[in-house]
Every structure is written in structure tokens, then in C-alpha cells.
Amino acid sequence: MKGESKLARRAIAAGAGAALALAGPATVTRADGPGPDLGRFYEQKIGWEPCEPTEGQTGELLDSVRDMECSTLSVPVDYADPGKGAIALALARIRSAAPGDERKGSVVFNFGGPGESGVDGLAAFRDLAAGIDKHYDLVSFDPRGVARSSPVRCGGEDEAGQLDGEGQDAPGTGAAAVAEAQRVARACRAKTGPVLDHVGTINTSRDMDVLRAVLGDNKLNYLGISYGTRLGAVYASQFPKRTGRMVLDAVDTLRGTAEQDALAQTRGFQQALEAFFAGCAQQNCELGTSPQQVVATFDRAVAKLAGGKTVTGSDNQDFTGDDLHSAVQSALYSQASWPTLSAGIAALLDDDDPTVLATLNPGAGTDDAPASNSDEAMLAINCADDPVRPADPAKAYDSVQRQLTAESPYFGPGSAARAVACAGWPAGTDYIRRIDRPGAPKILVVGGKGDPATPYPWARDTARQLGSGVLLTYEGEGHGAYAASQCVRAKADAFFATGTVPPEGTSCPAEEPDE
Numbered sequence: 001m002k003g004e005s006k007l008a009r010r011a012i013a014a015g016a017g018a019a020l021a022l023a024g025p026a027t028v029t030r031a032d033g034p035g036p037d038l039g040r041f042y043e044q045k046i047g048w049e050p051c052e053p054t055e056g057q058t059g060e061l062l063d064s065v066r067d068m069e070c071s072t073l074s075v076p077v078d079y080a081d082p083g084k085g086a087i088a089l090a091l092a093r094i095r096s097a098a099p100g101d102e103r104k105g106s107v108v109f110n111f112g113g114p115g116e117s118g119v120d121g122l123a124a125f126r127d128l129a130a131g132i133d134k135h136y137d138l139v140s141f142d143p144r145g146v147a148r149s150s151p152v153r154c155g156g157e158d159e160a161g162q163l164d165g166e167g168q169d170a171p172g173t174g175a176a177a178v179a180e181a182q183r184v185a186r187a188c189r190a191k192t193g194p195v196l197d198h199v200g201t202i203n204t205s206r207d208m209d210v211l212r213a214v215l216g217d218n219k220l221n222y223l224g225i226s227y228g229t230r231l232g233a234v235y236a237s238q239f240p241k242r243t244g245r246m247v248l249d250a251v252d253t254l255r256g257t258a259e260q261d262a263l264a265q266t267r268g269f270q271q272a273l274e275a276f277f278a279g280c281a282q283q284n285c286e287l288g289t290s291p292q293q294v295v296a297t298f299d300r301a302v303a304k305l306a307g308g309k310t311v312t313g314s315d316n317q318d319f320t321g322d323d324l325h326s327a328v329q330s331a332l333y334s335q336a337s338w339p340t341l342s343a344g345i346a347a348l349l350d351d352d353d354p355t356v357l358a359t360l361n362p363g364a365g366t367d368d369a370p371a372s373n374s375d376e377a378m379l380a381i382n383c384a385d386d387p388v389r390p391a392d393p394a395k396a397y398d399s400v401q402r403q404l405t406a407e408s409p410y411f412g413p414g415s416a417a418r419a420v421a422c423a424g425w426p427a428g429t430d431y432i433r434r435i436d437r438p439g440a441p442k443i444l445v446v447g448g449k450g451d452p453a454t455p456y457p458w459a460r461d462t463a464r465q466l467g468s469g470v471l472l473t474y475e476g477e478g479h480g481a482y483a484a485s486q487c488v489r490a491k492a493d494a495f496f497a498t499g500t501v502p503p504e505g506t507s508c509p510a511e512e513p514d515e
Contacts, residue, residue: 037082042213046071051092051119065123069093073141073214075207077198087195089207090148092119094126094138105217105244107132107496108208109140110228112250114201115377117147128483129223131493136221143231144207145199145380151373152199152380153191154184174397177417181393182424188380199377200384202429205234209242219244221496225480226250226454229445230385233466234432236440243440245499247492248469249482251447251459255433257388259400262418263407264455270408272332272452275477279338286346301345302410311354319354325414327360332452333479336513383422387430393420437467442501445469446488450477450510470501476510485511 048069073089076082096103109129111121118140129138142149189196208231212220221244224232229248236243253261277294280287287297305311305321312318331341337360344357390396400419404412422428443466447459456473463469474481474488481488487508495501 038076038079038210041075041082041086041210044074044214046073046091046214048093054120067094067126068123069095070119073207073211075144075210077195079203079206087144087150089144089211090117090119090142091211092122092140094122094133096133096135096137098135102135103137104135104496105137105221106139106215107136107221107223107245108211108215109138109222110143110224110231111140112224112226112228113146113374113378114143114227114230114381115146115374116227117142117372117374119148128489131489132223132496135497137215139211139215141207141211143199143204143377143381145195146374146377147372150195152188152196152376153373154188154376154379155191174394174401174420177397178393178420178423181417181421184379185424188376192380196380199380200428201231201234201381202238202384202431204231204381205238208235209239212242217244218242221245223247223249223482223492223496225482227252227381229454229462230254230432232443233435233462236443236466236468237431237435237438240438240440243443245496246440247444247446247482247495248462249446249488249492250451250454250480251445251462252454253458254435254462254465256458258386258422259396259419262400262415263403264458265453266404266407266411266415268452268455269329269332269411272450272477273328273408273410275450276332276338276341279335280342285339285342287342297349298345301348304348311348311352313355313358314353315355315358317358319348319358323354323361324348324357325410326362327357329411330360330362334484334513335477338513379421383425384428385432386422386428387433389422389425389427390420393423396420435465437465440466440468443469444472444492444495444501446472446474446481446492448474448476448478448481448484450475451479451481453479470504472502473505473507474510475507481508484513487511 048071051065051068051070053065069092071091071093073091074086075089076084077087078084093106109122109125110118111125119142122138122140126133126138132138144150145152208220208222219242220235220239222232222235224247229250230252232246232248233254236246253264256264277291277298280294281289281291285294288294301324302321305319305324308321310318310320327344328341331337340356340360344354344360347353347356397416397420401413401416404415406412445459445463445466447456449456459471463471472488472491474485476484478484482492485508491502491506491508
């Protein structure tokens, strides 16, 4: 894509959530103001200071961080009982250079996950948001439970393991998967403490309304990507009269069960993998000149690392079958990564060198922020949002695994753990599933036909449930159309500038990644 940095594409690629898991239900009502005992939060004054770069931030990202301002926002731990105390949310802002008569306030961003740091994501997204920056300050935050904002902790990699249960080395039985989910849940409870009961989208939406007021905006202007679309939809439902210009891109489902979500995403990634096979062959890539040749070469790479086998790269790091699985899945988030994937598979087979593939894995080439806890936060937030717990989770796992494996022998077996990740935790809120035409103004809902992580039907469904959603379709591949398509970006930027949505049924054609 023209004018788009690799950092910006990586920020989008990090956006999709694939796990589910933890915390109790929240009692909420639709609200248009602060409510009792919340005035001190809505009326607080915050001071902005230059952001401090974190270890590992270099190049374009470091330049963006140096132009950002940071602060904290105080919000109640428990909105039902504000006297229980407060937590501080990390904020970041990039000021618009627009003169006063052209300024329209702020646009708040959430880049997905759930569990991704908005403070880190804003720096990476800056170049993409140049059209919005013409009129608005760009603002983001680490949601409660994430990164610098009272992070959920489950013991870290050694104790909690691979929290989302993905990869090829999945539990062999439903009983094992449930036991692992329950062990992780106990670790999260022990390490995080009482704030664990107050993470989740319902309370994060209320935090966003406090942020809106503190920024001095009468209405919330917002761009949410992937999970951020769920957050935006909840805000529009809780605060319809406070909803301003809202764009939801790569749209999450509001009503799917864990089993349904796992099935839809597995099908989506399988379709994306097949699109990669076809595209690779069409370009006469390193893997073959026909889809069949590409598939055969891909299968050789999978077999090379099957059964616990590893290859040591030039960086002296072992590369496993799960590392390959992660690299493939990451590459399917953006068509711009397909050439790296094909070159990496060829290097693995021809030279026993996995170094190129390793660059595709999340966090490769950079140090995660010291406070990063994305897997743990994803687990906590998703379960807080999920009201359903299978009566027999082990049986549910075994059943779902059969369905998923039939859909995709590659992605399916490692995805079934999502269906039971909430085992052992109290049911979450059912508020999100009950969202139905809340009366918010027009919302631009963007869905990609080739999106593997948030399948296109989810965009149609969410637009319908919002009532005021206007669907804009991107015909291309990848997760997140605002980053992938200049056409989508132009229409979204115009909506922020003028308040006018494109006509219902508008679509944008697929674009080549470097176009």
C-alpha cells in the first residue's frame, strides 16, 4: 500500500482476538450522563506530558512516540460502588496541527485484541490516520486490565502457558483442555486480585465516556478495529445520545457463542490460506506455479516440523511447529505479508533456515512493552463478555474439535480450546448479546470479504443489530480494511470530516498491497 509503514500494518495485524475467558457479570443500564457519585471522575483535569519511549522502540515508531503526549485518567474500579476506589488508565494523544476553526475535537482509537495497548498502537497507526489528524486530535488508551492500566496477570508464560490454547500442540482431550483452562483461571485470580471482576467491555465503555468528557467533547468520535468494534457497539448502546462519528472496521460478532466463533474463524483462516495458495501460484512464487504445487510444498514444511521436531535458525533460536503455525496465521492477517511467508517457507525447506518465518510472529524484531499482557487481558475481557458456559465443557471440546478439524485440518485441531476457555469462571454479562437498535446516529461499519479473523457476515449482522449501521464492503483480503484500502480510508476519513456516510451497499475493490 502506498504511504503505509510496516509498523502501521503490524498494528492492524495485531488486532484480532481468538481466545475467550474470565470474570463476573456487570449490571448496566443505558446511560446519557455520569450518574450518581461519578462527578469527580467526569470533572477531573488531566495534564499532558511528553511520552517516554520504551525499550526496543526505534525508527519510525520512536519518532511517533516522541511526538505524542501521555497522561492518566482516573476511573472507578466499580461503577456500581465508586467508593471502592479508582484505577489509572494510561492515555496517549497526538495533537492535530489544524487551526482552531478547523478543529473538530478528538477521535478515540481502539486497535483490537482485546488486550492490545492503545498507547503503543497509536504511535504505530499515526501515518495511516493522517486524514483524520487534519481535523482531530488522535487519542488512545490502554483499557482497564491491559498493559499499563491495572494489568491482568496470570503468572506469565512459564506458569500460565499459551493462554489462548492455539497451535498444533493442543490438549489431546476435552478433559485435558478443561483442566488447563481451570488451572489458568486460578492463576489469573491469584495474580490479579479484585480488579479482575471489573474488566470487560461494559466497564471499558463507561471509561470511554469519562474520557470523552475529560477531553471536552460533547460526543465520542471513535474508530474501533476488530475487538474495538465490539467496544464501539457497546458504547453506542450504552450512550446513544453521546455517540458522535463512529467507524467500526473488521467487525466482531456480538451474538456468537464460543463454539460458533471458533468455527467461523477457523473457516475464515482456511479460506485465507487457500487464497494465499492461489495467489502464490499466480505470482509464480518460490513454492510452485500451480495451487497444487504450492499446497504440496506447504505440506512438506508442516511435516518438517511435525511431532515436536525443531529447526535452529541463524539467530540460534529453535523454531517449532507451533512457531510455523503462528507465522502462517499472522501472515494471513495482511496480504502484504504473503511474499514473506512464501520466501520463509522456501528458506525453511531449502536452507533449514526459519529466520524469515520467525519475523512474522507477533513481537518479532521488537521488544514488547514492559507491561505487555495481551494474552492474559484477552482471556479476561472475552470471558467477562461471554454469558454462556457449556454444561459439559469436556464433551463440548471434543464435539467442536471434530467440526473444526473437518473445516481445516491445519487450523482446526488447535482451535477447540476456545470453546472451553471460560471453564471454571462465572458467567459474564449478557448485555452485549441483547444490543438491538439502540438509537445511535449513523455508524460506518466496514467489513472485508476476505477477512479471516472477523468474517464478513459478522459485519452485516452487527450493522443490523445497531440499526443505524451503514455497511461499507471491502472486496479484498486481510484483516482490517482501513489499513488495506485507500478507498475505504478515504470514505472513513470523509465521514469524520463531514459526518456523511457513503450510501448503503457501497463497496471498495481489492487493492494490491503495494499499490
